[in-house]
Amino acid sequence: MKPDTRLIDSGREQKWTQGGVNPVLQRASTVVFDSVKDMKHATAKRAGDTLFYGRRGTTTTFALSQAMTELEGGAGCALYPCGTAAITSALLSFLKQGDHLLMVDTAYEPTRAFCDNMLKNLGIETTYYDPLIGSDIKTLIQPNTKVLFLESPGSNTMEIQDVPTLSKIAHQHDITVILDNTWGSGLLFKPFDYGVDISVQAATKYIVGHSDAMLGTATANEKHWPTLRENSYLLGQCAAPDDCYMALRGIRTLSVRMKQHQDSALKVAHWLKEQAIVKTVFHPAFEECPGHEFYKRDFSGSNGLFSFVVNCDDEAKIVAMLDSMQHFKMGFSWGGFESLILPVNGLDRLRTAKPWTESNRLIRVHIGLEDVDDLISDLAQGLAKLA
Numbered sequence: 001m002k003p004d005t006r007l008i009d010s011g012r013e014q015k016w017t018q019g020g021v022n023p024v025l026q027r028a029s030t031v032v033f034d035s036v037k038d039m040k041h042a043t044a045k046r047a048g049d050t051l052f053y054g055r056r057g058t059t060t061t062f063a064l065s066q067a068m069t070e071l072e073g074g075a076g077c078a079l080y081p082c083g084t085a086a087i088t089s090a091l092l093s094f095l096k097q098g099d100h101l102l103m104v105d106t107a108y109e110p111t112r113a114f115c116d117n118m119l120k121n122l123g124i125e126t127t128y129y130d131p132l133i134g135s136d137i138k139t140l141i142q143p144n145t146k147v148l149f150l151e152s153p154g155s156n157t158m159e160i161q162d163v164p165t166l167s168k169i170a171h172q173h174d175i176t177v178i179l180d181n182t183w184g185s186g187l188l189f190k191p192f193d194y195g196v197d198i199s200v201q202a203a204t205k206y207i208v209g210h211s212d213a214m215l216g217t218a219t220a221n222e223k224h225w226p227t228l229r230e231n232s233y234l235l236g237q238c239a240a241p242d243d244c245y246m247a248l249r250g251i252r253t254l255s256v257r258m259k260q261h262q263d264s265a266l267k268v269a270h271w272l273k274e275q276a277i278v279k280t281v282f283h284p285a286f287e288e289c290p291g292h293e294f295y296k297r298d299f300s301g302s303n304g305l306f307s308f309v310v311n312c313d314d315e316a317k318i319v320a321m322l323d324s325m326q327h328f329k330m331g332f333s334w335g336g337f338e339s340l341i342l343p344v345n346g347l348d349r350l351r352t353a354k355p356w357t358e359s360n361r362l363i364r365v366h367i368g369l370e371d372v373d374d375l376i377s378d379l380a381q382g383l384a385k386l387a
């Protein structure tokens with residue numbers, strides 16, 4: 001089955017849809033049994049897709065787990081109330097007191113804060129590494145290193161990692177590889193083809209795709225799935241069937257949305273590159289994006305999210321630009337149908353393995369599904385405020 005067909009087909013077995021086109025929305029805490037025999041059967045099968053108790057899932061959540069597993073690959077997918085819960089649960093599932101974690105320096109800010117606060121308090125030590133470290137990662141491995149965490153491209157600064165090389169070295173030392181694959185979405189990057197053990201997504205972004213629900217997913221390979229599933233369950237992690245329904249609806253149009261995000265974002269990025277006020281455009285498809293060669297090798301395309309540095313350090317002018325935008329709204333997420341813009345602050349504090357030396361301003365944009373000419377006009381009038 002080709003990928004686009006799979007997106008339409010996945011999670012739509014008769015047992016989930018009951019004859020409709022879409023899986024039915026089943027809300028439940030309690031599941032009731034007609035007999036002790038049925039209850040015993042459900043108890044024995046509770047780790048799979050058999051109804052047992054709401055926290056283990058309902059038919060709607062089982063359908064989404066199945067669809068995500070088909071999208072990303074792997075042996076199974078655990079669901080969480082948001083992407084951050086997926087990240088923290090995946091880390092907690094494979095780390096214990098006294099362990100060492102290798103965390104990419106360009107991780108999503110709350111991922112970093114979780115390491116610096118909660119994991120530290122639990123006696124788990126974190127070393128941040130340069131996203132482009134490649135095979136030199138071996139110099140940072142300690143006898144107690146248990147997890148290597150990747151995020152590719154990196155948050156805001158968009159560095160692409162050499163995932164197969166990093167995974168190979170990690171596995172030589174029996175280290176579990178976890179990837180934040182939110183940008184790759186399972187469509188643009190196939191984590192299990194490149195040696196990843198657990199692929200985490202903020203499904204809040206492109207999977208839901210409409211900025212109206214929070215959701216996290218963690219898909220694992222055969223070896224890691226039982227531990228991830230059971231530890232996530234013990235942490236009390238589960239996702240609301242209503243939100244899973246939204247994700248199932250979103251996933252059907254993921255590919256067509258992504259093509260449009262990609263085309264428009266590339267047009268905007270090329271236009272930005274030609275503006276004198278723009279210093280650098282960090283778009284994975286551009287050569288000047290660090291790790292671009294790995295993007296070319298491993299990704300099947302790009303999406304709507306990238307960033308650029310402007311030749312302007314004047315706070316007041318940047319505020320005037322951001323306040324003047326019409327189609328680009330300011331907001332902290334991405335992956336929905338709408339365009340967004342965000343000034344990125346604090347990179348000097350958030351990068352320690354490879355300090356951020358760029359004195360000028362980084363702006364992150366998400367290119368939505370509006371007409372691209374309207375978006376370029378909006379940016380043109382905004383950038384004029386920086387002159």
Ligand SMILES: Cc1ncc(COP(=O)(O)O)c(C=O)c1O
Pocket residue numbers: 082083084085108155180182183201202203204214215216332333334
């Ligand atoms: C790369 C990345 N990972 C994880 C998250 C966290 O997702 P959520 O907001 O659903 O907790 C985000 C959110 O912005 C993100 O950008």
